[in-house]
Amino acid sequence: xxxxxxxxVRLATNTDIERIKRFDARLSAGGRTExxxxxxxxxxxxxxxxxxxxxxxxxxxxxxxxxxxxxxxxLFHQQLFVRGKPRRFSYVQMPxxxxxxxxxxxxxxxxxxxxxxxxxxxxxxxxxGSLDSSWARFVGALGWKSASVPFFFYPVRFSRVxxxxxxxxxxxxxxRGARLSTRSGAACLLGGLHRAYFRLHRPSPTPxxxxxxxxxxxxxxxxxxxxxxxxxxxxxxxxxxNALYPKDDPRFSRLRVRCPKTGRDLGWIIxxxxxxxxxxxxxxxxxxxxxxxxxxxxVPALVWAGVQNLxxxxxxxxxxxxxxxxWINGSRRHGFLPGPSxxxxxxxxxxxxxxxxxxxxGQFHIARGDSDGLNIFQAGARRPGGQPTPTTSDGLAxxxxxxxxxxxxxxxxxxxxxxxxGSSD
Amino acid sequence: xxxxxxxxxxxFRSVFPVVAADEVPRASLANTPTWDSLASVNxxxxxxDEFALDIPLDDYEHMNSFENIYVxxxxxxGG
Numbered sequence: 044x045x046x047x048x049x050x051x052v053r054l055a056t057n058t059d060i061e062r063i064k065r066f067d068a069r070l071s072a073g074g075r076t077e078x079x080x081x082x083x084x085x086x087x088x089x090x091x092x093x094x095x096x097x098x099x100x101x102x103x104x105x106x107x108x109x110x111x112x113x114x115x116x117x118l119f120h121q122q123l124f125v126r127g128k129p130r131r132f133s134y135v136q137m138p139x140x141x142x143x144x145x146x147x148x149x150x151x152x153x154x155x156x157x158x159x160x161x162x163x164x165x166x167x168x169x170x171x172g173s174l175d176s177s178w179a180r181f182v183g184a185l186g187w188k189s190a191s192v193p194f195f196f197y198p199v200r201f202s203r204v205x206x207x208x209x210x211x212x213x214x215x216x217x218x219r220g221a222r223l224s225t226r227s228g229a230a231c232l233l234g235g236l237h238r239a240y241f242r243l244h245r246p247s248p249t250p251x252x253x254x255x256x257x258x259x260x261x262x263x264x265x266x267x268x269x270x271x272x273x274x275x276x277x278x279x280x281x282x283x284x285n286a287l288y289p290k291d292d293p294r295f296s297r298l299r300v301r302c303p304k305t306g307r308d309l310g311w312i313i314x315x316x317x318x319x320x321x322x323x324x325x326x327x328x329x330x331x332x333x334x335x336x337x338x339x340x341x342v343p344a345l346v347w348a349g350v351q352n353l354x355x356x357x358x359x360x361x362x363x364x365x366x367x368x369x370w371i372n373g374s375r376r377h378g379f380l381p382g383p384s385x386x387x388x389x390x391x392x393x394x395x396x397x398x399x400x401x402x403x404x405g406q407f408h409i410a411r412g413d414s415d416g417l418n419i420f421q422a423g424a425r426r427p428g429g430q431p432t433p434t435t436s437d438g439l440a441x442x443x444x445x446x447x448x449x450x451x452x453x454x455x456x457x458x459x460x461x462x463x464x465g466s467s468d
Numbered sequence: 469x470x471x472x473x474x475x476x477x478x479x480f481r482s483v484f485p486v487v488a489a490d491e492v493p494r495a496s497l498a499n500t501p502t503w504d505s506l507a508s509v510n511x512x513x514x515x516x517d518e519f520a521l522d523i524p525l526d527d528y529e530h531m532n533s534f535e536n537i538y539v540x541x542x543x544x545x546g547g
Contacts, residue, residue, distance in 0.1 A: 047526060048525065048526040048528065048529050049529060140505065142504060142505050146497060146498075146503065146504060147497065147498075149497070149503070149504050149505040149508055150505065150508060150528050150529070150531075151505075152505045153505050153508055153509055153525075153528060154525060154528070157525050158525065177506060180506055181505060181506045181509060184506060184509040184510050184513060185509060
């Protein structure tokens with residue numbers, strides 16, 4: 044009965060650029076704004092065969108029918124260290140299908156995801172905003188597992204946060220409570236207590252913190268020493284970090300944290316600061332603990348260093364998403380409060396199988412910086428008070444998106460409602 | 469066990485509850501607005517379970533109407 048399908052899934056090459064443009068044009072003609080995300084800056088990485096030793100690289104998978112592309116997804120290849128051993132894995136970003144505008148192509152995305160999963164069994168889709176999203180339901184039907192990545196926030200300026208947070212403003216009782224506490228002075232009191240709590244938990248001795256341009260061999264030493272503390276983590280040595288957080292990307296501050304007495308590296312933490320576009324945080328200056336690594340006993344010091352830095356630069360609220368218990372506990376220790384997380388990970392069956400059945404996502408070390416979780420922090424964000432400058436130069440920061448309801452939920456024709464993030468060059 | 473036709477109707481009704489049972493045999497991707505990729509995946513998974521089949525990706529092309537699927541399942545059943 045088996046016959047050759049009209050669809051073929053393959054890696055895109057440089058010769059596909061015109062096909063991609065036609066694909067985008069058909070989506071546009073159908074009234075869709077989604078586009079295959081690529082940029083000239085990414086072409087070499089996206090389309091050419093990469094050096095297998097590259098710590099991170101992009102590939103574009105496409106479903107073609109005849110001479111036309113009918114679906115595409117960007118794969119962000121990295122290395123995952125599973126109990127100390129490296130394995131290649133990929134984040135799936137921006138799946139998009141022509142089924143959005145023509146249902147006869149609805150199977151194009153099915154072919155794409157199934158064939159991609161066959162070729163690259165360890166796949167993770169990170170940052171999905173809702174398990175009710177079409178993308179989450181779609182991959183769920185294909186046997187993918189989901190988990191939420193816990194969200195934490197640190198209100199630096201209590202009164203400002205209470206008045207600006209959209210989450211509170213949308214809920215009448217919370218809004219009234221917030222107003223009452225602001226007017227009564229309770230917010231100031233709470234803020235004072237919160238600051239006192241933070242000061243009380245200042246690490247001793249106070250670590251040395253340096254804002255560094257890039258990651259050197261010291262980061263390799265940290266990675267090797269701390270790897271045993273993390274059952275599953277992305278590669279976070281200097282080569283990977285300098286690719287993930289390049290020194291010419293102004294969004295990131297890379298904080299190297301050392302013991303003042305011995306000079307020994309405790310680890311590092313990456314922070315971002317920006318007024319975010321979108322409604323979630325109003326006009327608050329939002330800081331984020333984007334990523335970090337170190338032996339788990341040093342994590343509280345790393346979190347402290349990140350918070351100190353962001354407070355010093357004017358953050359009014361600090362947010363983070365962590366999955367590993369050491370980072371969750373380290374955040375709580377320094378006054379972070381748990382918030383409602385709508386930052387989900389979806390894992391292919393083989394990726395989910397890395398975790399013992401009785402364990403949870405805490406086996407993974409997932410941070411906001413993983414996959415494309417920092418797209419909301421646009422280039423130019425480090426200018427205090429300045430408005431972020433949208434960029435498409437790196438293909439990773441195409442469009443501003445909401446903090447933790449990011450539309451990777453794209454997909455599935457009706458279903459593949461593609462990524463709002465996916466603007467091409 | 470109910471005949472293949474009835475079991476297939478049951479699968480369709482699970483995925484497309486708004487399609488009346490007597491309309492199911494005429495259902496196709498072209499005339500069923502909710503038949504998208506998610507529906508396709510769900511429908512195929514249900515059919516695989518119901519008929520203990522493993523449907524290869526290349527055969528998904530047949531999964532575009534009740535009639536085609538019925539023929540496909542009957543052939544796979546050896547009927």
